[in-house]
Structures are given as C-alpha cells and as structure tokens.
Amino acid sequence: MDLKDIQGRLKQLSEEQEIPAIQNDKKNKSLTQKIIKEDRKDRLLLMIGIISIVSVVIYYAILSYRCIHFGRDRSELLFYGFASAGFLSALPLLIHKYRKIGRFDYAEDTVAFLKKAEKRFRFLCEEFMYLIPFFVLFDVAICCVVIYKMDFWGLSVFIRILIVQALMIPYYALPALIAYLHWKKKRRPILQEIQELRKQFVDDPVPES
Numbered sequence: 001m002d003l004k005d006i007q008g009r010l011k012q013l014s015e016e017q018e019i020p021a022i023q024n025d026k027k028n029k030s031l032t033q034k035i036i037k038e039d040r041k042d043r044l045l046l047m048i049g050i051i052s053i054v055s056v057v058i059y060y061a062i063l064s065y066r067c068i069h070f071g072r073d074r075s076e077l078l079f080y081g082f083a084s085a086g087f088l089s090a091l092p093l094l095i096h097k098y099r100k101i102g103r104f105d106y107a108e109d110t111v112a113f114l115k116k117a118e119k120r121f122r123f124l125c126e127e128f129m130y131l132i133p134f135f136v137l138f139d140v141a142i143c144c145v146v147i148y149k150m151d152f153w154g155l156s157v158f159i160r161i162l163i164v165q166a167l168m169i170p171y172y173a174l175p176a177l178i179a180y181l182h183w184k185k186k187r188r189p190i191l192q193e194i195q196e197l198r199k200q201f202v203d204d205p206v207p208e209s
Contacts (some may be wrong), residue, residue, distance in 0.1 A: 031193050032106055035117055038190065039101050046098040053087045053094070060084045075148030079141045086137030093130045114198045121191040123183045139168060 060080040067077040104120075106113070146164050147157055155163075 028110060028197060031190070031197060032113075034190050034193070035121075036106060038121075038187065039104065043098055043101050046094050046101075049094050050091065050098065053091050057084045057087055073148065075145050078144035078148075082137050082141035082144060086134045086141065089133040089137060090131055093128075111198075111201050114194055114201065118191065118194045118198065121187050121194060123180060123188075135172065139165075142168065 060083060064077055064080045064084075066072070067074075067080070104116070108116075143161055143164055146160050150160070
C-alpha cells in the first residue's frame with residue numbers, strides 16, 4: 001500500500017466519523033426547535049393560568065366582602081376562603097415554572113441540555129407535588145358547602161363528606177386523564193427523541209418513557 005492509498009484511507013475514515021456527528025447535530029437542532037415550540041405554548045398556558053387565578057381570587061374576595069357586609073350564610077364565606085387559599089397555593093408553582101422555562105438555556109452544552117430537557121418533559125415532575133395543597137383546600141371548600149347547605153336526605157355529616165369525596169373522584173381524574181393524553185400525543189414523542197439522542201452522548205442507561 002503506497003502513500004496515496006494510506007492518505008485516501010485516512011480521508012475515508014475521517015468522513016465516516018464526520019457523518020454521524022453531522023447527523024447528531026441536525027437531530028439536536030431539530031429537537032431544540034421542537035422544545036422551543038412546546039416551551040412557548042407552556043409559557044402562554046402558564047401565564048393564562050396565573051392571570052385566571054389572580055382574577056378568581058379577586059372575585060372571591062369581593063364576594064367574601066359581600067357575605068360579611070350583608071351577613072349571608074357562613075358556608076359561602078368558608079367556601080370562598082378555602083377556595084381562594086387553594087388557588088393561591090398553586091400560584092407560586094405556576095410562577096416558578098413560567099420563570100424556569102424563560103431562563104432555560106437552549107445553547108447550553110448538549111449533554112446538560114438533554115438531561116434538563118428530559119427531566120422537564122416527563123409526565124410527572126416532582127414539582128407537581130406542590131399542587132396537593134390546592135386539591136386539599138378546594139376539597140375542604142366543597143365540603144363546607146355540603147355540610148352547611150345540603151341535607152342529603154338527613155344523612156350524617158360523615159356520610160355526606162364521604163359522598164362528596166366519591167363525587168370528586170371524576171373531578172380529579174378527568175383533568176389528569178386529559179393531561180396524560182395530551183402528554184402522550186404531544187410531549188412523549190419529544191421525550192423519546194431526547195432519550196434517543198442522550199444515548200449517543202452518554203454511556204449511562206436512560207430510563208424508558
């Protein structure tokens with residue numbers, strides 16, 4: 001094998017190594033654009049949620065004042081109070097997520113970028129544990145109305161509360177199901193792309209979605 005053959009072989013090997021790198025770069029750019037698109041949608045929804053919560057709390061505050069001023073049934077006042085507390089408990093999480101998405105660095109090192117993106121695109125994030133107070137307080141608000149305003153055929157308070165909990169299951173389950181179906185259709189494919197690309201950059205196993 002002469003010098004030209006060696007040089008030709010080295011050039012061929014160099015091109016073979018560059019092709020996967022170029023492909024990975026294209027995949028990364030395409031994936032980044034998808035993430036940016038989803039993040040813009042998320043920020044819009046979060047902003048709508050923040051404005052809605054503030055509006056509802058102000059509205060409930062006005063209704064609470066009317067209840068106090070006109071001496072209405074205390075069940076209404078309790079409902080407005082607990083419901084407002086529930087909404088306000090969710091507000092810090094929405095603001096945090098809105099700011100977090102806004103600060104996300106899309107030009108960060110590829111491995112770090114993919115790791116953070118994968119964590120954000122999972123269906124259940126640990127951040128959503130902070131929504132538990134909202135569900136608890138809103139449930140208490142509903143129970144206050146049931147205890148003081150609804151007789152339920154003369155049943156005891158305990159039985160009435162149990163009936164409310166049974167009726168509230170669809171209220172909690174339906175939004176969760178809708179959120180899961182949306183994630184499965186829109187966000188899970190992006191998560192799978194993130195995991196696939198991560199496998200090409202890191203050696204540690206990536207859990208399946």
